[in-house]
Amino acid sequence: MIELILAITFAFTTVVSLYVVFNLYKKVDLLEQWTDATYISIQDTLTKMRDIDATGHFEADDEVGTIFKELDETLNELDKITEE
Numbered sequence: 357m358i359e360l361i362l363a364i365t366f367a368f369t370t371v372v373s374l375y376v377v378f379n380l381y382k383k384v385d386l387l388e389q390w391t392d393a394t395y396i397s398i399q400d401t402l403t404k405m406r407d408i409d410a411t412g413h414f415e416a417d418d419e420v421g422t423i424f425k426e427l428d429e430t431l432n433e434l435d436k437i438t439e440e
Contacts, residue, residue, distance in 0.1 A: 395434040402427045 405424065 391434065391437060395431070395438060398427060398430055398434065402431065 402424070405427070
């Protein structure tokens with residue numbers, strides 16, 4: 357009788373654990389896809405801005421140059437996250 361109770365408890369614990377692991381895996385995968393999509397989007401935006409500003413005048417400007425710097429810093433931070 358004790359063996360049956362232990363077997364049922366073990367089976368229940370195993371099923372619950374598998375559900376939790378699968379659920380967490382789906383969430384982590386979704387967050388990784390979101391992070392990659394955000395990284396690509398920011399990288400494309402920065403590339404397009406640099407293409408538009410081929411001479412570099414806007415990037416050197418104080419006000420507009422701040423946006424270039426912030427996008428570059430965001431890309432560096434996302435690089436660190438995606439490399440880990």
